[in-house]
Amino acid sequence: MSAANRPKTSLVPPDDAVAPVRHPEAPAPGAPLGAHYDQCFGCGEGQPHGLHLQARAGDGVSVTAEFTVKAAHQGAPGLAHGGVLTSALDETLGSLNWLMHVIAVTGRLETDFVRPVPVDTVLHLEARTTAVHRRKIYSSAVGRIGGPDGPVAVRADAVFIEVKVEHFIEHGRDEEIQAAMDEPDEVRRIRAFEVNP
Numbered sequence: 001m002s003a004a005n006r007p008k009t010s011l012v013p014p015d016d017a018v019a020p021v022r023h024p025e026a027p028a029p030g031a032p033l034g035a036h037y038d039q040c041f042g043c044g045e046g047q048p049h050g051l052h053l054q055a056r057a058g059d060g061v062s063v064t065a066e067f068t069v070k071a072a073h074q075g076a077p078g079l080a081h082g083g084v085l086t087s088a089l090d091e092t093l094g095s096l097n098w099l100m101h102v103i104a105v106t107g108r109l110e111t112d113f114v115r116p117v118p119v120d121t122v123l124h125l126e127a128r129t130t131a132v133h134r135r136k137i138y139s140s141a142v143g144r145i146g147g148p149d150g151p152v153a154v155r156a157d158a159v160f161i162e163v164k165v166e167h168f169i170e171h172g173r174d175e176e177i178q179a180a181m182d183e184p185d186e187v188r189r190i191r192a193f194e195v196n197p
């Protein structure tokens with residue numbers, strides 16, 4: 001069956017899924033994760049059009065992050081675009097995989113938009129991996145407004161699929177892949193692909 005015709009994977013883990021395992025060398029709770037790749041739309045410091053999301057490790061396999069909605073992120077006048085909010089959720093959820101030292105890409109991501117999010121709002125994001133089944137990683141996130149304990153404005157459930165680093169080398173545009181592999185700083189080189197050191 002072609003990938004396009006594959007039935008959607010449920011966002012609810014199967015009964016024989018297992019608990020996620022935090023890697024012993026994962027950053028300590030409270031530590032910033034930093035950008036995994038300078039040009040990443042979600043977190044890259046060198047990406048002028050990006051979201052500049054900053055995530056911190058939490059307990060277990062969890063992260064928190066903040067995203068400030070700018071004028072460039074509008075959909076309707078004065079309100080954040082839903083796709084931009086979904087990108088912030090995707091990035092936050094994606095950063096969980098680093099805590100397990102697993103390379104994974106988003107397979108399925110479902111967002112509920114609960115409240116409108118005005119420009120200048122800080123979205124307080126929290127994400128957690130709940131289960132792992134073979135290559136599938138099940139994670140959920142919420143985004144609150146008005147403070148870290150404020151009302152939920154967005155929430156998402158996702159399934160990430162573990163891949164090998166070859167996924168990026170095979171599919172990415174050559175010039176960026178080569179530049180990332182030529183990065184002299186070993187940690188930055190490894191993190192561009194979120195590869196286990």
Ligand SMILES: CCCCCCCCCC(=O)SCCNC(=O)CCNC(=O)[C@H](O)C(C)(C)COP(=O)(O)OP(=O)(O)OC[C@H]1O[C@@H](n2cnc3c(N)ncnc32)[C@H](O)[C@@H]1OP(=O)(O)O
Pocket residue numbers: 003006008009036042090091092093094095103104105106107108133134135136159161163192193194
């Ligand atoms: C560098 C690190 C990034 C750091 C953070 C970044 C945050 C942002 C994250 C992203 O946005 S990643 C970019 C968006 N995602 C992609 O570009 C992925 C595009 N899709 C693919 O490349 C392939 O479809 C994919 C690698 C996901 C799966 O292809 P495979 O051929 O490897 O999967 P396969 O058919 O072997 O299926 C393996 C399992 O995954 C399941 N699966 C496959 N595709 C799925 C899918 N799309 N959704 C849900 N489940 C899926 C499939 O049912 C199966 O489950 P079972 O083990 O139960 O049989």
